[in-house]
Amino acid sequence: MPYVVTELCIKCKYMDCVEVCPVDCFYEGDNMLVIHPDECIDCGVCEPECPAEAIIPDTDPQAEKWLEMNRDYAVQWPNINRKKPAPADADEWKGVPDKFAKYFSKDPGAGT
Numbered sequence: 001m002p003y004v005v006t007e008l009c010i011k012c013k014y015m016d017c018v019e020v021c022p023v024d025c026f027y028e029g030d031n032m033l034v035i036h037p038d039e040c041i042d043c044g045v046c047e048p049e050c051p052a053e054a055i056i057p058d059t060d061p062q063a064e065k066w067l068e069m070n071r072d073y074a075v076q077w078p079n080i081n082r083k084k085p086a087p088a089d090a091d092e093w094k095g096v097p098d099k100f101a102k103y104f105s106k107d108p109g110a111g112t
Helices: 016-020 061-074 099-103
Strands: 003-005 026-028 033-035 055-057
Touching (some): 003 061, 033 061
Antiparallel strands (some): 003 055, 026 033
């Protein structure tokens, strides 16, 4: 049961999850993170660490639409294994609906 990152991460990108991941399966995009589902060991330590509640298990009904997106971008974006500061306006973006359609960036982040 891998975990996946949903659109709730977009423009929040807190990275608390990265700090606790024992296998470094997070990848950084310009304005969000993804989890490589084939690398995730299903430990679940990242889920409660996310202030935006953007991480869900693949057993969640919402996860299906995010699983392939996470897999696709995990092979395109750089791996990240250290927490960086969240964007200054991250709290303002928490809970904003429809962020994927409006704000998602395919651009990679800086990585670690």
